[in-house]
Amino acid sequence: MKRLLEPTEDVVVNLLRLANTKLPADIGWALEAAAGWETGEIARTQLGAIMENVKKAEHLGIPMCQDTGIPVFYVRGRFDSSIASKIAEGVRKATASIPLRPNTVDPLTRENQGSNLGDGMPVIHYIPADVDYTEITVLPKGAGSENMTRLAMLNPADGVEGVRRFVIDSVLDAGGRPCPPSIVGVGIGGTSDRCVEMAKEALLAPLDSDNPDPVLAKMEEDLFSALNSSGLGPMGLGGSTTVLGVRIRKACCHTASLPVAVNIGCWATRRASARITSDGVEYSQGAVL
Amino acid sequence: MRTLRTPLSEDLVRSLRLGETVYLYGPVVTGRDEMHIRALKLSGEGSPVPSGIEGSVLYHCGPIMRQNGDGSWSVVAAGPTTSARMNKLEPEMIRRFRIRAIIGKGGMSKDVAEAMREVGCVYLAATGGAAVSLADGLGACKGAEWLDLGMPEAMWRFEADRLGPLIVAMDSEGGSLYERVAESLVRDRRGLPARPLSGRRGRPGR
Numbered sequence: 001m002k003r004l005l006e007p008t009e010d011v012v013v014n015l016l017r018l019a020n021t022k023l024p025a026d027i028g029w030a031l032e033a034a035a036g037w038e039t040g041e042i043a044r045t046q047l048g049a050i051m052e053n054v055k056k057a058e059h060l061g062i063p064m065c066q067d068t069g070i071p072v073f074y075v076r077g078r079f080d081s082s083i084a085s086k087i088a089e090g091v092r093k094a095t096a097s098i099p100l101r102p103n104t105v106d107p108l109t110r111e112n113q114g115s116n117l118g119d120g121m122p123v124i125h126y127i128p129a130d131v132d133y134t135e136i137t138v139l140p141k142g143a144g145s146e147n148m149t150r151l152a153m154l155n156p157a158d159g160v161e162g163v164r165r166f167v168i169d170s171v172l173d174a175g176g177r178p179c180p181p182s183i184v185g186v187g188i189g190g191t192s193d194r195c196v197e198m199a200k201e202a203l204l205a206p207l208d209s210d211n212p213d214p215v216l217a218k219m220e221e222d223l224f225s226a227l228n229s230s231g232l233g234p235m236g237l238g239g240s241t242t243v244l245g246v247r248i249r250k251a252c253c254h255t256a257s258l259p260v261a262v263n264i265g266c267w268a269t270r271r272a273s274a275r276i277t278s279d280g281v282e283y284s285q286g287a288v289l
Numbered sequence: 290m291r292t293l294r295t296p297l298s299e300d301l302v303r304s305l306r307l308g309e310t311v312y313l314y315g316p317v318v319t320g321r322d323e324m325h326i327r328a329l330k331l332s333g334e335g336s337p338v339p340s341g342i343e344g345s346v347l348y349h350c351g352p353i354m355r356q357n358g359d360g361s362w363s364v365v366a367a368g369p370t371t372s373a374r375m376n377k378l379e380p381e382m383i384r385r386f387r388i389r390a391i392i393g394k395g396g397m398s399k400d401v402a403e404a405m406r407e408v409g410c411v412y413l414a415a416t417g418g419a420a421v422s423l424a425d426g427l428g429a430c431k432g433a434e435w436l437d438l439g440m441p442e443a444m445w446r447f448e449a450d451r452l453g454p455l456i457v458a459m460d461s462e463g464g465s466l467y468e469r470v471a472e473s474l475v476r477d478r479r480g481l482p483a484r485p486l487s488g489r490r491g492r493p494g495r
Contacts, residue, residue, distance in 0.1 A: 176417075
C-alpha cells in the first residue's frame with residue numbers, strides 16, 4: 001500500500017492503526033494451521049474464538065485486543081533528531097483517534113496521563129543505515145506477554161543445552177498468562193541489555209521467513225516441537241499448540257558470559273512498518289529489521 | 290454449552306462442571322488490581338462500596354471505552370487480563386463480597402481456589418485477546434465507578450448479552466483445568482534434566 005507523502009505524525013497514527021487492527025498474514029496462517037491439527041474441544045474453541053475475533057477487528061477497523069500495549073518503535077535508515085517528538089505526537093493522536101487504551105502510567109504513583117506519553121515513553125530504538133529512506137516499525141507490546149520476560153546470565157559451561165532448557169522453562173512456567181499460542185523471541189549473547197533487546201527484535205521476524213543462520217534455524221525447529229509437545233496449549237487450557245513459532249537472534253558475548261533472554265509475544269504479536277521515501281510512504285506488516 | 294443469567298445463585302454456581310462452556314447474560318462488573326485494592330480498603334474501613342460488587346460476576350478486564358456525545362460510554366474492545374496478578378487480593382475479595390464468578394485468563398492460585406470452594410464461586414476462562422468478540426458480548430455499558438483510577442483500572446458495569454465462550458476452568462470444588470494441564474505437562478520430550486545445569490535462573494546453585 002503506497003500513499004503520497006504524509007506528515008510523520010500521521011504515518012505513526014496509520015502504523016498504529018494497521019498494527020492494532022490487522023494481524024500480520026503469517027500469524028493468521030499459523031493460527032489456521034493450528035486449528036487444523038488441534039483435536040481437543042477446548043483448544044479448538046480457543047482458536048476458533050481467536051480467528052473470529054481477528055476477522056471482526058479487521059472488518060470493523062478496531063483493535064483486536066484491548067491491551068494495545070506499549071508501542072515499541074524501531075527507526076531505521078536516515079533520520080534526524082526531530083523524529084522522536086514526531087513519533088510522540090503520533091502516539092498522542094492515535095491514542096485519541098483509534099482509540100488506543102491509555103496504558104502508560106508513572107511506575108510508582110501509577111498516575112495515568114491518558115495519552116500513552118510520559119517520561120521515557122514511547123520507547124524508540126534507532127538503527128542508522130546508509131539508505132535513501134526512513135523506515136519506522138512499531139511493535140505494540142501488551143503486558144500479559146511482556147511480564148513473562150526473562151533474562152539469564154548462564155555460565156558458558158551450560159552451553160546449548162542450558163539455553164534450550166531455559167527457553168523451555170520460561171515458556172512453560174509462563175503457562176496461560178502470555179496468551180498462548182505465543183511467539184517466542186529469544187536473544188542469545190551480547191550484554192544483558194542487548195540480549196533482551198534481541199529477544200524482542202526476534203519477534204519482528206515473520207513466521208514464514210527462514211532464519212539466515214542455519215544453527216539458529218535448527219534450534220528454532222527443535223524448540224518449536226519441544227514446546228508444542230508440552231501439552232500446555234491455547235490459553236494454557238491444554239492442547240498441542242503452545243507456540244506458533246520460535247525466533248532467535250544472537251550476538252557475540254564476553255568469554256565468561258552466556259546471556260539468554262526470552263521475550264514472549266502473545267498470539268496477537270502485532271507489527272507494522274512504514275518506509276518513507278522522497279516520493280511517498282509504503283506500509284507493510286512483514287517487518288524483519 | 291449452557292447459557293446463564295446473572296446474578297448467579299450459589300446453587301447454580303456449584304452445579305457448574307470443569308470444562309463446560311457457558312455464555313452469560315445480565316450484569317457483569319470489571320475490576321483489576323486497583324479496583325480490588327480500593328474495594329477492599331473501603332470495606333476494611335467500614336465505608337460503603339459501590340453497588341454491584343456484592344454477589345457479582347467480576348471480569349478481570351481493562352476495556353477500551355469510548356465516550357459518546359451525551360456522556361454515556363460504549364465499549365470498543367474488552368478481552369480478559371492476566372488473573373494471576375490479583376492472586377493476593379482475590380481470596381479476601383471473594384469472601385468479603387461473595388463473588389460468584391470470576392472471568393479472566395491464565396487461572397488463579399490455590400488460595401483463590403480455596404476461597405472459591407468455601408464461598409461457592411467459579412473461574413471462567415475467556416479467550417485472551419478476543420477483545421472485539423467479547424466487547425460484543427458485554428453489551429451495553431451501564432456506567433462506571435472510580436474513573437480517577439484511569440480507563441483500564443476503573444470499575445465498569447455492563448449488561449452482558451451473550452458473553453462468551455467462557456470455559457469453567459476452576460470449579461467450586463477446588464478442581465482446576467490449569468492444575469490438570471500442569472500435572473501432565475511434558476517438560477522435555479527428550480527426557481533431559483528438567484532444569485539447566487546451574488539452576489532455573491541460570492545462577493550457580495546456592
